[in-house]
Ligand code: TRP
């Protein structure tokens with residue numbers, strides 16, 4: 001029996017290169033060794049998008065298409081939508097009763113998100129409870145581990161705290177085991193403006209971007225700040241573009257280094273070359289996602305199949321939990 005892992009993404013915008021290198025590539029590899037559950041966290045998306053959820057359904061379908069196009073295999077992994085499995089909210093409710101407010105108010109991601117998404121009205125009851133729902137997502141499937149980025153570590157710690165508190169309050173119930181994070185060793189890819197690649201900054205290259213969009217975005221990328229003129233020698237190690245070259249492992253990376261440091265390669269040309277490499281790298285994913293998005297029924301049937309598999313595990317956990325608490 002393979003160990004189970006669970007992870008999720010919020011469908012709040014198009015998936016981009018940060019998702020691909022920071023998470024998806026890792027998920028694809030994990031499929032071989034683990035029983036993988038991959039969840040589109042639509043309830044979590046609604047927590048920040050509730051004022052204008054008009055794009056939610058589009059982002060949900062695109063998210064699933066992007067996953068599959070990137071190599072998540074619905075035959076191997078369980079792909080589902082959080083809101084299709086009602087037990088998430090059941091367990092979330094039970095946890096809500098005993099999670100102290102202080103744990104949530106102190107959570108560093110909470111404070112950071114309030115700052116980052118300052119245009120949204122997020123001083124809400126729901127948003128404060130974000131990590132409680134995430135804990136329910138994870139514990140519902142009794143996941144052994146959760147592949148996440150560094151930024152999610154506080155949520156995993158909270159998950160373990162919540163599990164422990166549950167075990168203490170309801171010693172009769174089947175215990176929730178500690179879960180562990182599976183971090184990727186991928187270096188962080190920055191956005192075109194060299195800040196963190198993020199939907200809120202609009203500085204990303206999406207998996208579905210056309211060649212033209214990629215070329216435009218690359219032409220705006222920040223380069224070595226010390227290189228002003230073509231005749232200045234460049235410093236690839238402090239240039240965001242060079243980080244992309246290294247990560248893509250495509251093109252002649254040592255040559256870019258050599259020519260840049262000898263001032264034999266101009267940044268404009270370097271940007272055009274990078275755009276071509278990225279377009280080429282994404283061409284397969286782009287084609288697959290477009291084909292999938294033309295066949296929405298196929299996506300729906302994958303999701304229905306995934307929800308059925310997820311419900312089977314989730315309902316088992318929930319009946320154990322309710323029984324131990326004394327609910328019928
Ligand atoms: N909070 C996660 C993020 O923003 C998304 C998420 C929701 C998740 N539920 C999860 C990740 C459960 C891992 C496990 O990326």
Ligand code: SF4
Pocket residue numbers: 223224227234235236239240241242256260261265266267268270271
């Ligand atoms: Fe960066 Fe390329 Fe310009 Fe060198 S030539 S500074 S690697 S964009």
